[in-house]
Amino acid sequence: MSRLKWQAVVAGVGGQGVLFVSRALASSVEPKAGSILISEVHGMAQRGGAVVSHLKAGPFSGPLVSFGQADLLLALDPGEAVRNLTYLAPKGHLVVNAPDLEFLSPKARKALASFGAQVLTVPATELAGRAGTPKGANVVLLGAAAAVGALPVKLKELERAICEGQPQARAQANQKLLNLGAEAAAQV
């Protein structure tokens, strides 16, 4: 059985749930990848600063993703998407919490288009806010990513990884947020 080899960068700002996302991705891909490596930032960097987490699933040794190697860049903040675009692999997926690509300068939009990455914009904060849980934008974005095939696991597997062992109310809320994201992705 060939093992999964997959790299992701999750970016955002302190308090948006970047670390939750990378850990959820890690536990959902673990059965397929066998080996999991994550790198996180703590301490000074978390006080309102940028937060980024690297995830390498499969036969890797080191915890950091190289520029141009991420199969997925999942950005909870558009500005942090810009800062981390350089990690994206040519055929990688960019999934970003934004209504559209207006946050990019025309030059950057052009560069992204010619790079060949697959782009998905989701107004996740707005969707999560409408559902009454504005802090759940990270889970909405995950649902959207799973639905468009930006993850090496299906929505169901992701859901299992996120909801397993959670209190029922929490699990149901997350389920709802995942579906919101999946629906939004289907409409694009």
Place this chain on the structure above:
Amino acid sequence: MSSKAKVRKEILMGNQALGRGLVENGVAVMTAYPGTPSSEILPSVVHYGAEMKHPPYCEWSVNEKVAVEVALSSAYTGQRSAVAMKMVGLNVALDPVMSAAYIGVIGGMILISADDPGPHSSQTEQDSRLLAHFAKLPVFDPDSPAMARDLVGPAFALSERFQIPVMIRPTLRVCHGRQNLNLREPKELERAPVFQRDPFRWAAIPKMRLALHHALNAKLAKIQDYVSKSKSLNKWHAPLRPRAPLGILASGVSAALARDVLAELGLPVGEGKVPFLQTAAPYPLPVGPVSELIAGCRNVLVLEETEPVLELLAPRRDQLWGRASGHVPSAGELTPEVLGEVLERALGEAKLKAPRPRGKMLTVPDQPPMRRPNLCPGCSHRAVFYSLRRALPTGVYPSDIGCYTLGMNQGAVDTCHDMGAAVTFASALSRSLNQAGDETPVVATIGDSTFFHSGITGLVNAVYNGSRFVLVILDNETTSMTGMQPTPESGLTADGHPGQAVDIKKLVEGCGVRWLTELDPYQMGDLQKTLKKAWRWCKSPEGSVAVIIARHACAAQRPKDAVATPCKVEVKGQAAPVKTSFKPKDNPCADCGGCVAVCPVGALTRTGKGKIKVDGAKCTGCRLCAAVCPTGTMVLEPVGACVACGLCSTWFACPALAKDAKGYISIDRGWCVDCGLCAEVCAHGAIAPLEESK
């Protein structure tokens, strides 16, 4: 979680993996002082230790020196002990560490010193392995959480076999990396502690120390032989091959990342094109395999963080490519990008071609500005720093290590050096600046945990030597920056053993401080008056050090206590920018200098007695000058709307104060916690409590 499950696979943070490793290897005593990136090690020992019949004794020590001494002397009794700290903590602990190799241990002792290449959360990029070498202690250098856990057993074994403490040096990417690993059962050693009286060893006088030094050197030679012969500590990822133009010698995270980068370049180590030796034991140097590698290759690239250790210890240095030869940068983290450049250059110079040049990547021209870390909304430190600038605007403000270093955003932190230096720097700066009779207020700020750690000695020194300055102890009753570890003031201990609270006020009184007050910094008006009063006393004939204990709950740890009476505020509209004016005609100037001192932008100059010149180009219209003017000579009526002066965003610097392109402020509800403090900041009354919240 059942402890009966045979194999539990979990994704663990490196620090948790180290904690797990310690519990799996029968640690009986664990001490630490928190510091990024090491802080989670001790709580993990507490957590996993609960699975043991006899959980280990764990303590948050008051500082790293104390932590080392407690762990070291515990190991004298035959028990296994460990101590964890960040690398700058190792500097604090260096005194007992230096003697530790000479005198040694009976039970195994592990010293974990976590390095921070980058640096991401530290003052220096120092390499603890050099200090291990300096102190003549063997050191292990893990490349991943799994290896960190797996090295704990061998480290204890080496420590007990040679009766010497062993250092494990993880770097940030190990500490805060995560990896899935199989948990093993905790081990119960059930060793009864025994103290064998042996004053010639435990209390060795200098003459004995010489004998101990000779013995230590002999011991280190044996350890070198031991690590040299170890197959598990020295791994050939790619074996030697005849006439290899280039070999790689690596340790730590660089060894792991270099393997990934080589694979990306089309030269996976498995194909064996470039001989690759990784050692987990850089000191004493595993001279056997290292010499073999160097002898077998024309050149050897040495990859390690952050200083040359292998490179300096290895033989035939003229063949090495590393920091001395300029192949590896001498500062900064060896990220995949840096390693990519280093490897490509080395491969090129060795006339080896990388089959795949480094991949295509997206470069985006318009990068967003760097996000500066900031104090949490509702943090009482912000109120202290604002009040400091309002009350004593011409002051010099030495500060210290902790969240409150971020007071820099408010222009109220002038120095930040090492733990406790706020107090000593303030003593010295006040003496230097005020010896000519000048009146430069000097106000130091230090957090409660940092005060306990190293501030007390500076305070005793200041009292004894008659220094004159104001010390504000920012007491939020926890160690916030590193993740809310309890301080001695709480009386709570790391593993729940009975402790006793230590009263900061009594401690300060006990240091001989004669002017001391406690207050709540949320009362910013009181705080400003108190700061002025304190400084007046400092410079009075009977004055000395004045201490203000500013106590308020941490907004991150206890948000409900921090904002006990929520007050929702709103910005009352926008108005055109305004300027201040000096009108001495009806109200003559009292020449007090208050306006000149308080102006945040230096727009006011005293041009003669009772004469102030306003630089209209600089004036932002913040109205502080008019607000402090006792005679009404500086004139600017409150506008009652935001005039885009920028005072609140610079002096108060709350993340909830959002600034638009024209400089107008609005409240970002995503950040705002309704502390209501900013309403007191705006001198135009533009930020005000919402009617409905009253």
